[in-house]
Amino acid sequence: MRGTILQQNEAKARAAQLREQIRYHNRKYYVEDAPEIDDFEYDMLYRELQNLEEQFPQLRTADSPTQQVGGAPxxxxxxxxxxxxxxxLHDSFSHAELRDFDRRVRETAADVTYVVEPKFDGLSVSLExxxxxxxxxxxxxxxxxGEDVTENLxxxxxxxxxxxxxxPFLEVRGEVYMSHESFFKLCAQQELAGEKAFKNxxxxxxxxxxQKDSRITAARVLDIFVFNVQQISGDTLHSHDEALNYLKDLGFTVTPFFKTCQTIDEAIEEVERIGGLRGSLGYSIDGAVIKVNSFAQRQELGSTAKFPKWAEAFKYPPEEKETKLLNIEVNVGRTGVLTPTGVxxxxxLAGTTVSRATLHNQDYITEKDIRVGDTxxxxxxxxxxPxxxxxxxxxxxSAPYQLPEVCPSCGSPVVREEGESAVRCTNAACPAQLARHLIHFVSRDAMGIDGCGPAVLEQLIAEKLVKSPADLYTLTLAQLTLIERMGEKSAQNLLDGIERSKQNDLSHLLFAMGIPHIGQKAAKLLAARFGSMTNVFKATAEEIAEIDGYGEIMAESVQxxxxxxxxxxxVARLRDAGVNMESQQQVQDTRFSGKTFVLTGTLPNMTxxxxxxxxxxxxxxxxxxxxKKTSYVLAGKEAGSKLTKAQTLGVPILSESDFEELLK
Structure with a gap:
């Protein structure tokens, strides 16, 4: 008896630990779109919790992740x-589990047929x-x-x-996805801009x-496969394969291949066939789905609290292969970060040939003890x-690997700041950083130079016309018209954009310079506090750290x-070119000094x-x-949880008209 109680107590503690881990990873995956573990690791945590709750039903709670779907809107x-x-869908990881599914189905539904189709790895949506x-x-x-994302869709x-x-009425379900081609293009753009790239x-x-701005969604080139009819009026459908063909006739892009199978053996064969296609599809799938074909039989089978009893997902395990590490190459990014890549x-692997993979940073290499020549x-x-x-x-x-102490591009010393995993080159003029640095320098929130996109900058660099941001301000019409596909009008527009950028506020220039740890907001605060580039040069780390919103690391980075x-x-070359070095935003009226505002919802007359x-x-x-330290919440239409929290804490809430009164 004592041993049983002890076992239950251990199970209870482990179940609580698993729920906490799974909730954390659910939020990272569904809400923040920033997973920290792969699907297989997550599936194993989830399966362990399921098994515990089946062994000890008294541990199952209504708020357990096993009883819930996806993430909160x-x-x-x-x-x-x-x-x-x-x-x-309920997940299976073996053929035996698929046969168990078939046995359960046939206990209720006779003469069943199945439809097998890929399980897409994207975001599930409803279209009405x-x-x-x-x-x-x-x-x-x-x-x-769920969330209303009509305009983005x-x-x-x-x-x-x-x-x-x-x-008359139709609701369908589909999976929004990004093709591998679009994904790699997006990651390349993010890397050039010095942004953190999406993981998958x-x-x-x-x-x-x-995205709040549907223009960003449009630029990302998303796609969709539609795979289910949720509701319909005006027509009658009897089976899943009939419904898929019906949706295709209406103009939807449906599941690209599906097969109607008479037996579970035939369905398992199709599951394996789909698994063999994974690396060659151009988009991600993480499994296959077996569905009962007949809608009448689906109705008869019903659902559990979370899963339909008429469908089962088979999750493919990640394919792993052994190989030899031949070399470690080190590349330098826009912000000077040294990134090691294994050759x-x-x-x-998964349908493609792999010969390179990022090794992230020194901590990653040290933790796994990765050495050149290792298997x-x-x-x-x-x-x-990979x-x-x-x-x-x-x-x-073999010997433990260490990143070089000097930049492999320019030979300047590298530094690793306390609390950071990144190792950086200290030379702002490092050639390896040039293209990425220039893309950031001319971007909208920095110097905002129109007509100076990545393709133009790469040509300017290739023609050796630009080796530094300051060189942009010495370009001539004659030089630009020599560039391929750059006509006289385009060249003049670019020169006009460069000229206009000279009048930007100091904060734009500070942000454009790519100071480590200093984003757009921090650059504004720096410009407002010191007023001129000359004063920023003179400022000590202690003086910079006094800025509200700055910390010690940011202050030391600026200094x-x-x-x-x-x-x-x-800076000397930019000043000689006529680029503004003064802040135009120094605070004259300090009516909001010491006040902290939170903005939420859509304002009627201003962004x-x-x-x-x-x-x-x-x-x-x-x-x-x-x-509790918030002074005001400025709330517009469709204000959400921030407004609710402000009301709970008793924080004053302003409408736009209230805000305008404060400005009078």
Whole structure:
């Protein structure tokens, strides 16, 4: 008896630990689009909790992750309640489990046939049509309530805005995804801009669909496969394969291949066949789905609290292969960060040949004790990005690997700041950083030079016309018209854009310079505090740290950056070219000094960016979260959780008209 109680107590403690871990990873995956573990690791945690709850039913709770679907809808979008619950699927990891599914189905439904199709790795959405016209689209959310993302879905070209015939009402379910080609292009753009790249196509798709600005969604090139009829009026459908063909006839892009199978053996064969195609599809799948074909039999089988009893997902395990690490190459990014890349003996993995994989940073290499010459185990994270799982064996006479102490591009010393995993080159004029640095320098939030995109900059660099941001201000019409596909009008427009940028506020220049740890907001605060570039050069780390919103690391980063000879030379050339070195935003009216504002919802007459600029102009601070220290919450239409929290804490809430009164 005592042993049984002890076992139950251990199970209870482990179940609580698993729930906490799974909830954390659910939020990272579904809400933040930033997973920290791969699908297989997550599936194993989830399966362990399921097994514990089956062994000890008294441990199963209503709020357990095993009883819930997906993640909570985001507060920034209005809510949509699904009339037909968007259920998730029960997962199997072996053929034996698929046969168990078949046995359970046949206990209720005789003469069953199955449809087998790929399980896409994207974001599940609902699309609603009235009289053949697309009227609303929403995410799955928690299965019952999702997010209204209609305008963003309208940007996806493969979603028909009008069906080929006017069905009175139709709701379908599909999976929004990003192709591998689009994903790699997006990652290249993010890397050039010095931004953190998405980890895999699924998170890129989810992050792109949840943008407030639908223009960003449109630029990301998303796609969709439609795979289910949720509701329909005006027509009657009897089976899943009939429904898929019906949807295709209406103009939807449906599951690209599916097979109707008479037996579970035939279904398992198709599951294996689909698994063999994974690396050659051009988009990510993480499994296959077996569905009962007959809608009448589905109705008879019903659902559990979370899963339909008429469908089962088979999850493919990540394929792993051993190979040899031949070399470690080190590349330098826009911000000077040294990134090690492993070069391997080529190996076939998930349908493609892999010979290179990022090794991230020194901590990653040290933690796994990766050495040149090692035999290592590789896999593809999310079935697309190669990564080292572990070291199988060290080569004879191998030594622990250390990143170089000098930059491999320019030979300048490298530094690793306290609390950071990144190692950086200290030379702002490092040639390896040039293209990425220039792309950032001319970007909209920096110097905002129109007509100076990545392709133009690469040509300018190739022609040796630009070796530094300062060289942009010495370009001539004659030089530009020599560039391929650059006509006289385009060249003049570019020169006009460069000329206009000279009048930018100091804060834009400070942000454009790419100071480590200093974003757009921090650059504004720096410019407002010191007023001129000359004063920024003179400022000590202690003086910079006094800025509200700055910390010790940020202050030291600014001070170190402006102590470099290369920085002084760059600023001198920009000043000689006529670039403004003064702040135009020094606070004269300090009515909001010491006040912290939080902005939420849509304002009727101004954007939140404009409102933030006004607040900062009058000495106030804008924060992203509500706390007891918040002075005001400026709330517009569709204000969400921030407004609720402000009401709970008793924080004063302003409408736009209230805000305008404060400005009078």
């Amino acid at each position: 985001l507060a920034q979008f209005s809510k949509v309640r699904h009339e037909v619950v968007m259920e998730s 049509y009235r009289d053949g016209v697309f009227t609303r689209g929403s995410t799955r959310g928690d299965g019952t309530v 309208r940007t996806i070209r493969t979603i028909p805005k009008m069906l080929k015939r006017p069905v 196509p699924r998170n890129a798709a989810a992050g792109s669909l949840r 391997f003996e080529p190996v076939s 290592v185990k590789l896999r593809k994270a999310g079935e697309i990005i 990564e080292v799982v572990s070291v199988v064996s060290h080569a004879e006479d 170190e950056f402006f102590s470099l000879t290369a920085t002084a030379e760059l 939140r960016v404009q409102a933030a600029e006004v607040i900062e102009k009058f000495g106030g601070k804008v924060s992203g979260s509500v706390s």
